[in-house]
Amino acid sequence: MARSRLSEYGFDDHWRAVLLITVGLTIVRLVTLFASPLELYPDEAQYWLWSRTLDWGYYSKPPMVAWLILTTTAIGGDAEPWVRLSSPLLHAGTTLCVYGIGRRLYGSSSGFAAAALYLLMPAVQLSSLVVATDASMLLFLALSLLAYVELPTSEGRRRLWLAAGFGAATGLAFLAKYAAIYALIGLALHLLISPQARVIWSLKTTALALAAFLLVLAPNLAWNAAHGFSTVQHTAANANWSGQSLFNFQELSDFVLSQFGVFGPIPFAVLVGGAVLLTIRRQLQPADLLLLCYAAPPLLIVTLQSFISRANANWAGAGYVAGIVLAAAWLMRWRARWWLIGAVVMQAAVAALFLACVLTPPLADTLGLANAFKRAKGWEQMTEEIANRALREPTGSLSAVAVDDRFMFNAAAYYGREYFGKNGEPPLKMWVREAHPQNQAETTEPLTAELGKRVLAVSLEPAFAPEMAADFKSVSSYQIVSVWLDSKRRRRAEMFIGETFAPMPRDPVTGLPVKKPPAPKQP
Template structure:
């Protein structure tokens, strides 16, 4: 009786602790969202633009990020903070999932350590303050793990419900980002390696999980089929291993170093070192094996991709939900209290430093981190200069405002939203450099002869300026505008008027404009 009371007290105390820590950190992040002067970076602006027209898919991503932005902006308006609002809430939910899985597999102390490591992970710090696909992806992976670890020992109706929850969570993860495929890889790997994993499933449970997964994912598959599998093709192109020289040691080194920054230096070292050591000594527990199946494949696959082609630092992020639980459990099991405190302490200091930079960008300049924030500066000012130039022409004088960079298109659509919403204003369109659309803007708002009578053309950083100008019958009134980002950097754009849009022929192989011979 006393033991049960103590167990209940421990359960309540541990859950209370993780809830309080998560709530406090989430409150700080929400406050930072509303206080930061940093602008939306162009991908965030693109997601906002998608959210204006809800659909089951978009050119480069599944629909979840647009759905969440539609929800938050419907509640609070279109300011930057409301565009980003869902991200810290998703990560708060993932933290609770990490604790729930860790408690089930290792007990409350290890679970609390894992939750703290996840909550303070450097990659999560960044992801919590931007609108991205990673936040909902990790949340639904967390939910899938909660259902999966509870399948063992479940019987009858409860096993069926957990299987349905697992399938639905994986389907929702796919609607967030196709990196959810790593969950399916993990499932297959775990079933192949673990007799206990196979015993947890019945034929009915497997059928229920598959049915839930397909039901959730089906509308996105149908959308892709109706749009030439645009999102799938774009994802495959991003992950393509061709087009670059093989064996990129520099890319490999950069990716591996970046993982110390994404997951944290001590946690990443513990993850890699612990996995190798315990596997070599054959001391992996059944819980260790389960989590390694979810944590290691994204890291290994993306590491290979970085060596053969290239890889972004966050592409391995799908594995770090399981990895946080695993590293917390190992440090508690090894009684490495000093290393655990050092890991949490280091990541807490990094979190404070990051928040200081977000709240006060000039501080980032002083500590040498200005380059990390340049993509979230200057877009509003460039858009204002474009709008001012257009307004000087008077109503009806311009047939379109055309830009030659998708980043500028997305930023101008967001920061110029009030201008473009006014009756009679020229539409914002995208000049196509290649024969076929390469992004959402080129697909939905291309510059065509129909709107190319008299165009205010904008070339970001003067890249492809001459190619863009060459698609007009006449060009005049060039003007260069410049916006300061920090002490060392500026963002420049060239504005000019193009008369009579008549695009040159494109090369059938490369898709690019055929040079005009003198």
């Protein structure tokens, strides 16, 4: 009887299987994190840097990722695994939510299939081993969607709690990544299309959901208002609809093909094919319609974005939770058992290969996959080269070390955290190329005339080196350093000593320096 009662609440054999594989794979991912020699890539280093100064928002992202890094590094320190620790745990939580959504809408078998496909999704595999904004956004979107699908079967106080939970989870998703707005678009679309959906939202449940949402999001909105909505402006700027290469078929095809890679070839084909086929035949069930309202907007909007300008593969990630549940449900409904097994086996093989490459980067070089890992290599060594060059100068003679690349700034801030600005050593600063700051480093740590008396200037952009040199009254000869990333690729930097920082005028229209004098001469 106890077993039967547990089954009523979802604790059946499928739930136990989901819990077992989720815990098992999460442990494997945690072991991989602590055993991998790969370094933080620059965006991860930037998030770590944000976590040193807790706030309600940052230049390009909401605050959740910084809060998570602060929490995990407070436990174990600032080493790479502890910076990334939250990611596999967040995806484990999302997997359990995916099971709950699938079980509520289609039954425990479909919930199990959805959880397995999500846990092994290539995008999730990658996201579990880096620290970024997607992992926390997906968890809170999954919690929000789980509350939403539970609402119709709930009454009284439980329905009120679920409504408040829905609003709070949606607000937390916004604190993770503003792409959570796709969830509001999905909700609005579902309420517009489905009369049954509108019935469950009384005045009280609507007020509770909205109040919880605004209560969670209000501090970030206040921060944005106080900072000229810089994060919103940066997010909008990423769209880049004013570029010269509008209507780009190559970008469109690249983005669509990338979705087969990050979502999984079979599940994505099932999702797209099933949506088209069942819509044409008018065979969508109410649960299908709900999930399609949540999955379709990010996929369609970002696909349009890729055609007009460009789009990264993960920009449609807000639709992955609903999409994977829908794909799994259709595979189960169509009794496509071998296709489902094939999808799981294929994605498990890709996951195993990826883990092997993360543990042993030379394997990636052997397999021709070195380019995929180059952003997580060489930063510590380059930082050491910069620090060693600075140490060759007389003690106290340098007023700053300045770089012209935001990736290098972020990585140097992390890997040079025990050197720059410590024990009398020069601080790390960012040379501002244009008339106005274009990123967080240029906004918060610009090189100024006050700190520009005698500077070790480091240029990773060959085209910028002459412009950077022109901002000093005198410069020394330059030194070139290279760091090998693999057998074919290397990272190159030019260093020189600049005396008396006096920025040359910038063009009022382009914001760029008005002229480009010769680079410092090589000795």
